Amino acid sequence: MSKTSRRNFIKTAGALLGASLVMGLSSGMNSALAADTSTAAVNKTKLAVTDKTVKVGILHSATGTMAISETGSIQAEKLAIAQINAMGGILGRKIEVIQEDGASDWPTFAEKSRKLLVSDKVATVFGCWTSASRKAALPVFEKENGLLFYPTFYEGLEQSKNVFYTGQEATQQILAGLDWIAKEKKAKTYYLIGSDYIWPRTSMKIARKHIEQHLGGTVVGEEYAALGDTQFGSVINKIKLKKPDVIYAAVVGGSNVAWFKQLNAAGLNSKKQTLLTISVTEDEVLGIGGENLEGFYSAMKYFQSLKNPNNEKFVAEFKKMWGPKSVIGDVTQAAYLGPWLWKAAVERAGSFDVDKVAAALPGYELKTAPEGYVKVEKNHHLSSKLRVGKWRADGQADVVYESDLIMPDPFPKGYQ
């Protein structure tokens, strides 16, 4: 099956599936709307729900090395919750937040998850950022039957009845971006570089398969730098020798800054070299400096500069709450979706009980997302679009490409 027809097939199948789900659920919802919303009715599993309030947890790293990235998610979730409360809350109840600090330490995430679920009995948790923290917390959520909204784009290969993934899984982020750069830049040779842990390694595996099997290109180098490494001299020299058409990068954290600064200092700027990265959002640009990124491309589902009314409102309110200098990256936006999706699911289920909420959410279409339209699929991931942004010196990106809606496929066949 050719690429276009496969995508159309997926789209049609997705639409049919979604439509049938929506119909099935809306008939159930009518009765839910008529039903009473007394605490006894909406809370049969002894959650922390009273007549006036409902408790939820936020579990991110406010301290430690990941605080850099997770702060934006905390801010977005708090903004969404404040907005929901201002609209009257959920089922007539205000949301109260219990915030716990995962402290960039994976066992702490598990421990705090248990605390939130067992002692605080929160109705849902918005949290985790790195895959490692999610993997640590996952068994707790499954054992205690909690609900987690996870915001980060990640490597896929996971699906849990207790988790909704509001970021993109790897194939959603990687394939369309590579297709675009292969077509747009007529790229044949690729150099893959990432930080040395599960997300870049899984992503590069998918990227390599796609380049070699579907784009007819070659991978001329594949390289992983230790987390926190700040010396890229030798790697850059290798790249200069191999002269790839495209550098495909997934370097994270402090290394990311060093990598782009040194790339530029070595004379490899966008005039000489095409680079597509899946690990730079507006948040990272703050540290890297727009001048070091100008002209390079990022593949993300969201950019702060997206032009649509939802996003303009979101950006304005985010800045009003967290200061005019704050920026919004891909994950921050995905984190913002969490509370809204949960609200929709609770209202559809007419209940806060985890099983009912989790069953009510798939099929839901969120039309007010800053990124535009998203839909929750059966596999608990979102259908979303992929955008390629070209960075400007001021740290914002011009969106140069927007894909069709892409179905999430956390267990991609032929890519593992």
Add this chain to the structure above:
Amino acid sequence: MFGYSMAEIGNIFVMQGFSGLSLFSVLLLMALGLAIIFGQMGVINMAHGEFMALGAYTTVLFSQLAVAFDLVNYYFVFAIIAAFIVAFVIGYLVEFGLIRHLYKRPLDTLLATWGLSLVMQQIFRSTFGAKEVSAELPAWLLGSFKPTEDIDIPINGVFVMGLAVVVTVGVLLFMFRSNWGLRVRATVQNRVMAGAVGINTKKVDRVTFALGCGIAGVAGAAFTTIASTGPTTGSLYIVDSFMVVVFGGAASVLGTIASAFGIAQAQSILQFFLTSSMGKVATLMTIVVILMMKPEGLFAAKLRK
């Protein structure tokens, strides 16, 4: 050879040689302050990385001021001096408030300075925020120097190299050509005797510790040209710093220089021929093997025990 022209191989050889030297100067700047404190006083300063971060944050603050007053092209030199002074003063106070009570208990200094590093990290986080920040670099530090069309020598690398030379020469002059250095060396060799001939050994300790911290501050300032600064930046550097100092032989500045050079060249060359992470692994393995055969490090000071 391998399908590349001789010119290409030559260019890469030049640039690769440079990247080895540039790594050498980075490692040297990192380790020098630590070597002085560890070598001369036997104190393992786990907060060394945080003093680097302190220097880096000072530079970032200066850069923000410079942007406000439109002095971006000139501030960097002053920022380096300020980074030294700030780290020196804080180091002086830390020695006075904390370290001097623990001289006879090396394991406790380890714990205490580690605690200090956590405190400093949290202070950075509360003051400057959790996100990484970068200094606005002057135009003369950006870009590359091109002796020929195909060779790019990063200017920030040249700058760090120059600074490493200046600081190292300064330290060597201080240690071996000044009265202060004489007192420091006397105290190291025989503390009681040094006291008996009228050297204020407590003051010597304090200045030595502060000097080590000050140099860490300069290193931090220099690293803003290479990487960004976050609250936990220091912890990334501390392992490399210790590796250089231990490998070089704890009590010797020359050993530190030799060790930084050896590690940098090995790592840079291995990373070129292997992959980035395997290059690091191979370097570490070599160090482990050499340290097994020479536990005192490359240049152990000959002390009468």
